[in-house]
Amino acid sequence: MQQPLAYLVQSAERYCEQNRQRLTPNRRDVLAILVDSHMPMSAYDILDAMRSKQPSVKPPTIYRALKFLQDAKLVHSIESTNQFLVCSHLEHPHQPQLLVCQVCGRVEEIPLSEHMQAHLNESAKEHGFHLIHHAIELHGICQNCQ
Amino acid sequence: MQQPLAYLVQSAERYCEQNRQRLTPNRRDVLAILVDSHMPMSAYDILDAMRSKQPSVKPPTIYRALKFLQDAKLVHSIESTNQFLVCSHLEHPHQPQLLVCQVCGRVEEIPLSEHMQAHLNESAKEHGFHLIHHAIELHGICQNCQ
DNA sequence: TTAGGTAGTGTAATAACATAACGGTTTATG
DNA sequence: CATAAACCGTTATGTTATTACACTACCTAA
Structure with a gap:
């Protein structure tokens, strides 16, 4: 599920x-912290983790x-919780669809189906809206928390 | 487009x-302010508007x-901008789908098609996820800004 | 090789968004 | 009128995010 660093x-x-x-130390460290956590993190969660070494x-x-x-x-980024999450579907270009658990706080990322994607594009088009990205x-x- | 107060x-x-x-004065005032603005507003936008009278x-x-x-x-609520918007489709129960313009800041609400709704439910189900609500x-x- | 541009950084300050906790008031109802 | 639930005002604080400015590191082309 989780991509290796x-x-x-x-x-x-x-x-x-x-x-x-450039992939600088700061950038690499933030990425590593997010990977290690196996959880979505807020920017300040990451900040705290960074501070333990710096x-x-x-x-x-x-x-x-x-x-x-x-x-x-x-x-x-997870707009509804102000958190950040390592992408789990690098293999192909995608727009994410996120399943946010209100109990444990974990977030599962699933690829948006082409069908859904098509539908979204369609509904944007109907309203004359130039779609750039979506959440x-x-x-x-x-499943675990039920 | 906009519901009358x-x-x-x-x-x-x-x-x-x-x-x-109860629909108290505070609640009525906040609603009226949102209706009057014809725009999404942040909580602090609303606060400023309230303060002009109180x-x-x-x-x-x-x-x-x-x-x-x-x-x-x-x-x-608009999660990705931390704003709030009067509902424009009271007539039937619905989950909103929002079109957020990055230029003018206006947000159009369109009802989520039953088809889309079904697809979302389906994808949640596939992952054993008990869906409560979505953004x-x-x-x-x-269209105006293009 | 050095001059200049772009990318990246550190830091202080503050802006912007949101809630906890408390004690008090209002309202509906028995 | 006693009670419970809803509602409110207020203080304080917590949380999230950005601006602005001065500086450093790196690449590239003359």
Whole structure:
């Protein structure tokens, strides 16, 4: 379910090559922290984790790294909980659909079906709306917590 | 597109009767402010508007009223922008789908098609997920802004 | 090789969003 | 009128996110 760090790093490096950017220590550390946690984390959760090794880190450092990781499609943001999550479907381009458990706080990412994607595009088109990206977040109770 | 206040108030009163609650001045004022704005507003936007007539109002008052209005299905929250919006489809029960314009900031609410609804339920079911509610927010550029 | 541009960083300050906790008031109902 | 539930005001604080500015690191082309 969870991508290994090495694979994510590889993907990050590819992104960097294509965009004149660099996978710096800050960015790598934030990614590693998110991978290690196996849970969605808030920016301040990440900040706390960073501080255990580098006490002077401040919020903008985290938000900048998260921005990079989101642009590189390695991390998704969860709008309804203000958290961040490592992408679990790097293998193909996708828009995420998130299943957010209200009990344990875990979030499962599932790829949005092509059918759904088509429907969303269709409904946007009907309203003359130029669609750029979307957030689809389902809240409920996961299998484990039932 | 926008519901008239009278209709919303009527609907609020029906909700109150059924739930031993009251449409108090605070709640009515917050609703009226949202209706008047014709735009999504943040809680603090609403707070500022309230203060022009009642300078001592504080954040909890707004958040409480918003909670009531959301429970009564008169107002939707927009997770990705931390804003609130008067519901524009009171006529039938629905889960909202929101089209958020990145240029003008306006948000159009469209009813989620039954087809989409069915698909979402299906995908939740496949993953053993007990679905309670969802947020579907499409970001892009609206017709006016293109 | 060095000048200049872009990417990236550190830091302080603050903005923006949201809730906890408390004690008191209002309202409906028996 | 006694009671319980809903509602409110207020203080304080917690949480999330950004602005702004000065600086450093790195790449590339003259």
